[in-house]
Amino acid sequence: MKKPLTYFLIALILGIVAYNSVYIKKLDDVKKEQTKATFDAKTYANDFFNSKLETVSSTAAADFLNNIKADVKGYSEENGNKLGISTDYYFIIDGNASVVEIEDEYILVTLDDDHQKMKIATDFIFGNAIREGTQMAHIGDYQNTMDYNNISVESNNIVRETILPPFIQKVKKSDSLYFKGAVRLNTKKPKFEDLRVIPLVLKIKK
Amino acid sequence: MTDLKSILVKFQSIIALLVLCVVLTILSDKFFTLENGWNIARQISINVCISVGMTMVILTKGIDLSVGSILAFSGAIAAGLLKYGLEIPSMNTYIGFTVFGAILAGLTVGGGLGVLNGWMITRFKVPPFVATLAMLAIARGATMLWTGGFPITGLGADFAIIGTGWFLGIPMPVWITVIVVVLAVILTKKTKFGRHIYAIGGNESAARLSGININKIKTWVYAIAGILAAVGGIILTARLDSAQPNAGMSYELDSIAAVVIGGTSLSGGRGSIMGTVQGALIIGVLNSGLVLLNVSPFWQQIIKGVVILLAVIMDRLNHPNED
Numbered sequence: 001m002k003k004p005l006t007y008f009l010i011a012l013i014l015g016i017v018a019y020n021s022v023y024i025k026k027l028d029d030v031k032k033e034q035t036k037a038t039f040d041a042k043t044y045a046n047d048f049f050n051s052k053l054e055t056v057s058s059t060a061a062a063d064f065l066n067n068i069k070a071d072v073k074g075y076s077e078e079n080g081n082k083l084g085i086s087t088d089y090y091f092i093i094d095g096n097a098s099v100v101e102i103e104d105e106y107i108l109v110t111l112d113d114d115h116q117k118m119k120i121a122t123d124f125i126f127g128n129a130i131r132e133g134t135q136m137a138h139i140g141d142y143q144n145t146m147d148y149n150n151i152s153v154e155s156n157n158i159v160r161e162t163i164l165p166p167f168i169q170k171v172k173k174s175d176s177l178y179f180k181g182a183v184r185l186n187t188k189k190p191k192f193e194d195l196r197v198i199p200l201v202l203k204i205k206k
Numbered sequence: 207m208t209d210l211k212s213i214l215v216k217f218q219s220i221i222a223l224l225v226l227c228v229v230l231t232i233l234s235d236k237f238f239t240l241e242n243g244w245n246i247a248r249q250i251s252i253n254v255c256i257s258v259g260m261t262m263v264i265l266t267k268g269i270d271l272s273v274g275s276i277l278a279f280s281g282a283i284a285a286g287l288l289k290y291g292l293e294i295p296s297m298n299t300y301i302g303f304t305v306f307g308a309i310l311a312g313l314t315v316g317g318g319l320g321v322l323n324g325w326m327i328t329r330f331k332v333p334p335f336v337a338t339l340a341m342l343a344i345a346r347g348a349t350m351l352w353t354g355g356f357p358i359t360g361l362g363a364d365f366a367i368i369g370t371g372w373f374l375g376i377p378m379p380v381w382i383t384v385i386v387v388v389l390a391v392i393l394t395k396k397t398k399f400g401r402h403i404y405a406i407g408g409n410e411s412a413a414r415l416s417g418i419n420i421n422k423i424k425t426w427v428y429a430i431a432g433i434l435a436a437v438g439g440i441i442l443t444a445r446l447d448s449a450q451p452n453a454g455m456s457y458e459l460d461s462i463a464a465v466v467i468g469g470t471s472l473s474g475g476r477g478s479i480m481g482t483v484q485g486a487l488i489i490g491v492l493n494s495g496l497v498l499l500n501v502s503p504f505w506q507q508i509i510k511g512v513v514i515l516l517a518v519i520m521d522r523l524n525h526p527n528e529d
Contacts, residue, residue, distance in 0.1 A: 023302045
C-alpha cells in the first residue's frame with residue numbers, strides 16, 4: 001500500500017513540474033507566428049533612408065566643429081546621442097564644402113562657411129554611427145540585439161552600395177558638394193583631427 | 207601564545223579580509239560605499255555558487271576543472287530552450303519552455319554532466335583532474351554547438367529578474383547565493399552525507415573499510431558541483447540577458463582560488479563552506495579594489511596569483527604534517 005502511494009506522489013509531482021515547465025503547440029502555428037514577427041532589418045533601414053532621412057535634423061558642420069572644440073563634454077551631453085554608458089557620442093551634421101584631396105579612405109573637404117577641414121569617410125563605414133546619430137532605432141525597443149545590430153549592418157550596406165559608388169565615380173578635386181552625415185566622437189579622448197563624417201547624403205553641385 | 211596563534215590561524219581569512227577592506231578604504235574613497243558593496247556581492251555570487259560545489263569536491267580530495275564549461279552549457283541550454291523551445295518536425299510539435307522549465311532544464315543538464323564526471327572517476331578510476339579536464343572540453347564544445355557560436359539574447363524580463371532583480375532591498379543573485387551557502391553548510395556540517403565527504407577526503411581507505419559507499423558519495427558530490435555550476439550559469443545568463451558561448455572561461459581557476467584561500471586543503475578532508483565564502487569575498491574585494499585603484503589588469507593578475515600563493519604557503523606552514 002505504501003509503494004503505490006509513493007509512486008502516485010512522485011508521478012503527481014512530476015506532472016505538476018512538467019505542467020509548469022513546458023507548453024506544447026503545433027509547429028506550423030509557431031512557424032507562422034515567427035514569420036509574422038520576424039524583423040527585417042534591411043526593409044527597416046531602406047524605409048528609413050528612403051522616407052525618413054530627410055526629416056532627420058542636422059547641425060551645420062562649422063557650428064558643430066566650433067562648439068565641440070569649445071566644450072566637448074557639455075556640447076556632447078546636450079546635443080549628442082549615445083548608447084548606454086558609453087563615452088562615444090554621435091551627431092548628424094551637414095554642410096557645403098569643396099574637395100581638397102581624394103584619398104583611399106576618405107575625401108578631405110574645406111567647409112564653405114569658415115574653411116575648416118573635414119574628412120568624409122569613403123572606406124570604413126560605421127553603420128552604428130548612422131544608427132545612433134540619426135536615432136533611427138532604440139536598443140530598448142529590441143528584444144533581440146542581433147536585430148538591433150543588423151540595422152547598423154544594413155545601414156552600412158546602403159551607404160557602401162548605393163550612396164558612395166556613384167559619388168566616388170564622379171567626384172574630382174575642387175568640386176563643390178553638399179554632405180550630410182553621422183559623426184562619432186569619444187568625449188574621453190577627443191581627436192578632432194580624426195573626425196570622419198559617415199555620409200548619408202552626398203551631392204556634387206554643378 | 208599558542209592560543210593566540212590558534213585563534214589567528216582559525217580566523218586568518220577573516221583577518222585578511224578585514225585588513226584588505228581597511229587598506230582599500232584608506233586608498234579609495236569609492237570602496238567603502240553601499241553601491242560598491244552590492245557590486246562586489248553581485249559579482250562574487252556566481253563564484254560563490256561554483257566554489258561551494260568545488261569545496262565539496264576538493265574535500266573528497268578531488269578537483270573539478272569543468273565547472274566553467276558546465277556553467278556556460280547550462281546557461282546556454284536554459285537560454286536556448288526559453289527562447290527557441292524544442293521543435294519536433296516529424297510530429298509537427300513545438301515544445302515551449304517557461305522560465306521555470308528552462309531553469310530546471312539548465313540545472314538538470316548541469317547535474318547530469320556532474321554525474322558523468324563522477325561516473326568516469328568512480329567507475330573507470332579516471333583521475334579527477336583528467337576526467338574533468340575532458341569534460342571541460344566536451345561541455346565547451348557542446349556549448350558552441352548548441353549556440354552556433356553566437357550569443358542567445360533577449361530572454362525576457364521574467365528571466366532577467368534572476369540576475370538583475372532585487373528582493374527586500376537585496377539583489378536576487380545574493381539571495382540565491384545565501385540559500386546555496388546555507389543549504390551547503392547544513393549538508394556538510396549537519397548530515398551523514400557531509401560527514402562522509404570529510405571522511406573520504408581524510409582517509410579514503412579507512413572510509414571504505416568503515417562501510418561508506420565511496421562511489422555513491424563521490425558521484426553525488428560531482429553532481430552537486432555540476433548543479434551549482436548550472437546555478438551560476440543561470441545567474442550569469444540572466445544578469446547579462448544573454449548566454450555567451452565563451453561564458454565562464456577560467457571560472458574554475460577563480461573557484462579553486464576561493465576554495466584554497468578559504469583554507470580548504472587540496473589534500474582533502476579539511477575545510478569549510480564558510481571558509482570558501484571568505485575566500486571568494488577576498489578575491490571579490492581584491493578585484494574591486496584593484497579596479498578602483500586603477501591598477502593595470504596585467505598587475506591585477508600577478509597580485510591575485512601572489513595572494514593565492516601566500517594563502518597556500520600559510521596553509522602549509524599551519525599544517526606542516528599534512529600530505
